[in-house]
Amino acid sequence: MAYEKDSTSRSYDVAIVGAGISGINAACRMKEQSPDRTFVILEARDAIGGTWDLFRYPGIRSDSDLYTFGFPFSPWTENRAIADGPSIKRYVTKTAATFGVDKHIKYRHKLLEANWSTDEQCWSLRVDVSGEDRYFHSRFVVFGTGYYDYNSALPATIPGIENFQGKVVHPQFWPEKLDYENKNIVVIGSGATAVTLLPNLAKTAAHVTMLQRSPTYVVSVPQRNSLTYWAPKLLPSNWTYNIIRAQFFLLQFLYFKFCKTFPTAARKGLRKHAAEQLPKGYPVEPAFQPSYNPWDQRLCISPNGDFYESLREGKADIVTGRIKQVTSAGILLEGSDTILHPDIIITATGLKLLWAGGAKIFVDNEPIDMTKKHVWKGVMIEDVPNAAIMMGYTNASWTLGADASAQFVTRLLNRMKSEAFSQAVPKVDKDTAIKDLPILNLSSTYVTEGKGDMPKAGDREPWLRQSFYPRDLWEARFGDITQDMHYTRLST
Structure with missing residues (x-):
């Protein structure tokens, strides 16, 4: 079932959280590969761009080349591999406008809570809109919020x-x-x-x-x-x-x-x-x-x-x-x-890790502790229905991983529609012993200190973290999406 395309409605097939590079990438893929789905982009701040609008320090720039950090469907055409923050923001803004996804962004809409209802087969999203609570509903949620806290930095002990x-x-x-x-x-x-x-x-x-x-x-x-x-x-x-x-x-x-x-x-x-x-x-x-x-x-x-x-x-x-x-x-x-x-x-002591922009997640009014959950194929969250996270790479350009994740989501949505599934939930098989691994495979101080605030990866399929773009892209487009994934058809 698809929600009506009503500009005044607060009900959508998909809610994308964040209008940074991951959220805009997911939205563009949605329009391209799953065009019959209605979606909204909830952005807590008052501008597009995420990281590239937030940071204003002198020289702010990418630490990956823009040819791979940029969107594959909207190539970076400037004659420089590394770009400054304002240029990247302009690039993201132009891409969003070119693909028409900028019209779907609701600024100053900060997601506070998301509660999945099995009875209703949808998410109820409590959103702060300029200090006022409003509620949105969606069949699926995509978290394109990155992995760090925009509002506070990593505490550093500097004596005196x-x-x-x-x-x-x-x-x-x-x-x-x-x-x-x-x-x-x-x-x-x-x-x-x-x-x-x-x-x-x-x-x-x-x-x-x-x-x-x-x-x-x-x-x-x-x-x-x-x-x-x-x-x-x-x-x-x-x-x-x-x-x-x-x-x-x-x-x-x-x-x-x-x-x-x-x-x-x-x-x-x-x-x-x-x-x-x-x-x-x-x-x-x-x-x-x-x-x-x-x-x-x-x-x-x-x-x-x-x-x-x-x-x-x-x-x-x-x-x-x-x-x-x-x-x-x-x-x-x-x-x-x-x-x-x-x-x-x-x-310059590092970032404070934060999942989902700090939003609280519930399933049937029961709080979900994300730090105890594994991530299925680097995209979906153990025991949480119809929710995906856009995680990029630490050993390559972030956007490569986020784009593979976005294409996985569109494929999953299309399968759910064609087979009339209303719910998809990854679950670890009770007979499977998984060794926990950090979702970010770096030894940097901010990563090691913040790993307890993030969901986990596992040491075996389908709970391995994403690590190699060609393989992850193939998995997104053609790989098995049934192992440890539970699909259901429930009347709504």
């Missing part, structure tokens, strides 16, 4: 930070008019955000120090290569972007496999890569000698080597050590006489 008399800023909540011209800045952290901030702040600040507790791998990547330069000149556009997209995916996949298969060789190669770009005489150790193997955490990307360029120009440096105490005017380090004297401290 409250004593500092200068400005303390977290990148997630960057002040609109922060004046850092000719200021001394310390960026605490060594992840992608810190690596992005350092060269961009260094253009204006007096000096920028990246204070890291542990080093990370920083890889310089060119914004253009020979294929992105020549292919558009020689080939039809649809061929061009498919070939470029395939090249970027394949190269990243092969390098990932190399790093995981030959970690010692990969470490040596990355150490040499850093040494060749550092200023003459700049020590590689300890600043560029991580304790973990490549791809145990994501590699940090430096477009055209801007990170290393800032070091060569003397506008920035790196200090490795643990903070002993922050005073009113400085930062003392453990086991060192070094004292840093910043005007501004930036705490």
